[in-house]
Amino acid sequence: MQTGVFGKKPSEPIATIVASAELDPAKNGRSFLELHVAAVAAALADAGIAPADVDGLVCVGDMMGAGVEHTFLSEEIQDYFLFPNLRMQLGVQLGGASHLAMLEVAARAIQDGTCARILCVSAGTFPPIRDSGRSLMQMVCHPDYELPFAPSIPTIYGLMGQAWLDATGLGRDALAEAVTAQQAWATSHPVALGRAAGPLPVAEVLSARPIAGPFAYYDCSIPCEGGGAFVLSAPQAAGDFPHRPVHIVGTGEAHTHGFVLSLRDLSTTAAVDAGCVAFARAGRTPADMDFCQLYDAFSSNPLMLLEELGFAERGKAVELYREGRTWPGGDLPVNTNGGLLRFGHAGTASGICGLLEAHAQMTGRARGIQLERADLALVHAYGSMLCSHVTVILEAG
Amino acid sequence: MSDRAEEGATVFLHDLADAGALPRLTEVNRPFYAAAARGELLLPWCTQCAAFFFYPRSLCPRCLSNEVDWRLSNGYGHVVVAVVVHRPPWNDLSRPCPYVVVIVELEDGPRLLSTVENIPIEEVHAGLLVRAVFERVSDEQGLVRFLPR
Ligand SMILES: [Zn+2]
Numbered sequence: 001m002q003t004g005v006f007g008k009k010p011s012e013p014i015a016t017i018v019a020s021a022e023l024d025p026a027k028n029g030r031s032f033l034e035l036h037v038a039a040v041a042a043a044l045a046d047a048g049i050a051p052a053d054v055d056g057l058v059c060v061g062d063m064m065g066a067g068v069e070h071t072f073l074s075e076e077i078q079d080y081f082l083f084p085n086l087r088m089q090l091g092v093q094l095g096g097a098s099h100l101a102m103l104e105v106a107a108r109a110i111q112d113g114t115c116a117r118i119l120c121v122s123a124g125t126f127p128p129i130r131d132s133g134r135s136l137m138q139m140v141c142h143p144d145y146e147l148p149f150a151p152s153i154p155t156i157y158g159l160m161g162q163a164w165l166d167a168t169g170l171g172r173d174a175l176a177e178a179v180t181a182q183q184a185w186a187t188s189h190p191v192a193l194g195r196a197a198g199p200l201p202v203a204e205v206l207s208a209r210p211i212a213g214p215f216a217y218y219d220c221s222i223p224c225e226g227g228g229a230f231v232l233s234a235p236q237a238a239g240d241f242p243h244r245p246v247h248i249v250g251t252g253e254a255h256t257h258g259f260v261l262s263l264r265d266l267s268t269t270a271a272v273d274a275g276c277v278a279f280a281r282a283g284r285t286p287a288d289m290d291f292c293q294l295y296d297a298f299s300s301n302p303l304m305l306l307e308e309l310g311f312a313e314r315g316k317a318v319e320l321y322r323e324g325r326t327w328p329g330g331d332l333p334v335n336t337n338g339g340l341l342r343f344g345h346a347g348t349a350s351g352i353c354g355l356l357e358a359h360a361q362m363t364g365r366a367r368g369i370q371l372e373r374a375d376l377a378l379v380h381a382y383g384s385m386l387c388s389h390v391t392v393i394l395e396a397g
Numbered sequence: 398m399s400d401r402a403e404e405g406a407t408v409f410l411h412d413l414a415d416a417g418a419l420p421r422l423t424e425v426n427r428p429f430y431a432a433a434a435r436g437e438l439l440l441p442w443c444t445q446c447a448a449f450f451f452y453p454r455s456l457c458p459r460c461l462s463n464e465v466d467w468r469l470s471n472g473y474g475h476v477v478v479a480v481v482v483h484r485p486p487w488n489d490l491s492r493p494c495p496y497v498v499v500i501v502e503l504e505d506g507p508r509l510l511s512t513v514e515n516i517p518i519e520e521v522h523a524g525l526l527v528r529a530v531f532e533r534v535s536d537e538q539g540l541v542r543f544l545p546r
Contacts, residue, residue, distance in 0.1 A: 133487025134417055144420035145452040146510045148540055151498045152486035159500060163478045166523050213480030261452070261500065261510040266478055 008111075010283020011395065013235040013247035015110035019047030020363075022228035022356040023123060024191040025344030032066040035123035035227055035349075036077055043119060043229035047241055051081045054231075056088040056118030058106050060098040064127050064347040065135060077121065088115050095383025096295055098122065099351035100390035104251045106232050116234060123227030124348025129153075140385055142259040154220055154298065156260050156385045158213025161300030163266035165214060168315030172214045175299040176205035177321035179218050179341055182296070184327050186338025189368030193222045194342035205299075219299035221340035227349030228356045238397060243363045245397035250282025252391045260385050268308065270389040271380060275309040278378075278391035286310040289393075290373045291333040291361065293354030295381040296340050302326075305380055306334070309391065328369050336361060337368055351381040355392070362396045407436035408530040410514055413492045414540055422537060428467050429453050433539030438529045440507055442468040451507030472529030473546070474503035476513065479521040497521045501543055503529075513543045520545075 008014065021042030023035060030038075036059070044050065059077060062070045070076065074091045077083075088109050094101040099122050106118040129136065133152070140156065141147040151159075165171065183200040186192035200218060208217035231241075238245035254273035257263040279285060286309060294305045306317040311332065320326050326334040337343045337357040340350055360366045361374040377394045422430060432439030440449045443457035444464040456463045477500040485494045497518050502508045513521045514530070527543040534540060 130484070130486070130488045133485075133490075137418075137486050142452065142510075144426050147418045148414060148420060149498055149510060149512050149542075150415055150418060150482070150486055150490055150492065150496075151480075151510070152482060152484065154484070155480050155482050155486070155498050158480040159478050159498070162480055163523075166478065210481075210483040212482045212484065261508055266500065 008281070010281070011249050013249055013395070014251070015107035015232045015248050016235045016238040016397070017246040017248065017359050017394070018231050018233045018238055018241035019043055019243060020228060020230040020356050020359040021046045022353065022360070023226045025193050025224040025226040025346060027224055030225060032062065032070055032124065033076060033080070035125070035225060036073070036121055037080055039121050039123050039227050039229040040077060040081060040119060043121070043231055047231045049117065049231070051083045052085055054083055054117050054119045055085050056106060056109055056115035057083055057086055058088070058090045058092060058102045058118060058120045060102060060122040060348060061091040061093040062124070062348055063093065063095065063139065064124055065132060066124065066348065088118070094388050096297065096351040097381045097383035097388045097390045099355060100251070100379065100381045100392050101253070103232070103248065103355065103392060104253070104390065107248050107251065110232050110234050116237065118232045119229060120232065121227070121229035122349040122352045124346050125225035126223030126345055126347035129223060142261065146259060146261060152212055154212035154215045157298045157300065158215055159260055160263070160266050160269070160386055161215070161298060162213045164300060164304050167267040170315060170318060172206060173202055174303060174318040175214055175219055176202040177318050178296070178299045178302045179205045181321050181327050182335050182339045182342045185336050185368060186342035188328065189337050189343065191367065192338040192342055193224055193344040194338055214300065215298055221297050221345035222342065224344035224346055226344055226346030226353065228352055230356065230359060246359055246362045247395050247397055248392060249395045250278040250280070250284065250393035252277025252281065253389065255388050257387055269304065269382065269386050271305050271308040271382065271391070274389040274391040275380070278393050279310070282393035282395070284376065284393055288376050289332070289378045290376050291336060291371055293335060293358045293377065293379045294339070295351060295354060296335060297345060297350070299341060302334055302339070309378065309380060333371055336366065336371065354381060355379050358394055362394060408544060409436065410530055410532045410542055413512070413514070413532055413542065414534050415491055419534060419538065425453050425455050427537070430538040433531050433541050434533050434536055435539070436531045438470045438472040438541055439467045440470050440505065442466045449506050451509065470503055470505045470529070472503070474501045474527055476500070476521060476523055476525040476527060477502050477508065478523050479513070479525070481518045499543065501527055509541060511542050513545065516545050
């Protein structure tokens with residue numbers, strides 16, 4: 001069989017997720033370092049290994065203003081646990097896509113033999129949004145040609161979400177379907193932050209107080225603290241660990257812009273290309289997937305991503321929701337912990353949660369609704385203002 | 398808040414800019430902002446490509462030529478997409494809210510992110526024809542906003 005441009009046969013594992021741990025989403029005010037320490041300790045315990053067994057450490061650099069003292073976060077973590085045998089240590093920064101980019105970098109280091117067991121960690125807190133609004137917007141806006149016009153983060157996502165609604169002829173009620181479905185998952189999850197709200201009918205989502213463009217209160221994710229960690233190993237060594245191995249069989253990246261004013265087609269993201277590459281590497285198609293975890297800072301995102309990743313025709317993803325296929329009991333579960341919208345958005349750590357939920361499902365340890373069939377999964381995340389996209393295809397061993 | 402003017406005349410708006418969110422003037426952006434303070438929309442022009450680009454850069458992002466010149470735009474364009482902002486991005490934003498953030502495509506090609514002013518918010522939508530107006534923040538700095546035409 002040819003290895004092609006991807007350097008591997010389709011479905012041949014690149015590396016294997018052998019352990020993971022997730023912090024409960026919360027609003028407890030724990031420090032940036034404390035959250036990382038808790039995540040690392042829990043993941044080491046889940047893998048049944050000690051710091052000396054770890055030879056790679058990858059983390060995600062602060063992007064929510066945790067402070068200059070965390071500039072060298074990977075070194076802080078190394079020092080806290082005194083990891084003695086690291087052959088690779090790295091901080092990755094790609095916004096909400098950092099965590100899947102971290103997985104890609106670590107998987108390659110496993111594949112090329114640099115490391116045998118890599119610990120990947122990310123934790124964080126979403127800052128008080130409007131108190132720190134100017135600095136938050138300085139991070140994601142062009143300082144000269146966007147910031148002066150006072151867009152909020154929901155405004156920028158709203159420009160892209162509204163462009164997609166304009167292009168498909170759909171209305172806000174389509175977006176509300178995603179919130180309602182994800183709330184159905186969250187109400188069965190013991191620690192999802194949105195669970196207490198109970199069922200959220202479409203009408204209630206639509207009538208919430210408006211935020212920006214097509215987004216009202218429930219169309220926006222719930223800010224919190226949280227995060228977690230996972231351990232990668234070579235596929236051949238996966239039997240050394242207590243859980244069912246979850247192989248990384250395909251990854252793909254694509255990038256369109258840094259600032260929204262440079263995005264020519266506002267109604268389409270780079271997920272189209274990232275997904276194609278990931279599926280080609282995995283030798284799989286959307287129809288093979290048992291479930292999806294799709295990064296969802298706003299309600300438009302899971303709908304757009306389902307279409308761009310090939311699960312529905314343009315403008316038709318909403319039907320997957322209306323037919324109940326993405327709901328508990330459906331044949332294409334999406335965001336089975338409630339997603340960032342209803343589980344919680346842990347700032348710097350946001351993008352790790354979809355991956356950790358996928359791993360929990362595939363190892364039979366979901367804390368909310370456990371899927372009966374969770375052998376093949378797609379996890380997708382994007383960074384900053386829908387700029388950088390990473391798709392990962394997972395296959396249980 | 399603003400002076401209505403005859404179609405074609407330069408219009409200046411007032412009291413919309415947030416003092417904490419103004420750009421720092423640099424060699425690269427100074428001609429653009431100085432022109433806007435005078436009531437002119439001056440855009441970077443690549444002499445190699447013979448075309449505008451936006452935003453101002455020290456080189457052309459298409460061909461990497463640093464033979465960058467400046468040319469006036471007539472300021473006419475249309476709204477590509479519009480979003481009404483109901484909750485401001487920071488607590489002490491001085492301008493009235495709600496307001497409408499848009500991406501405008503100029504007849505000259507480039508796209509700008511800005512606001513459309515002096516129109517009921519529910520009337521701003523994709524396709525709306527607009528023209529550039531100016532908010533003079535200082536003698537050296539003006540912001541480019543839009544009015545319906
Ligand atoms: Zn050029």
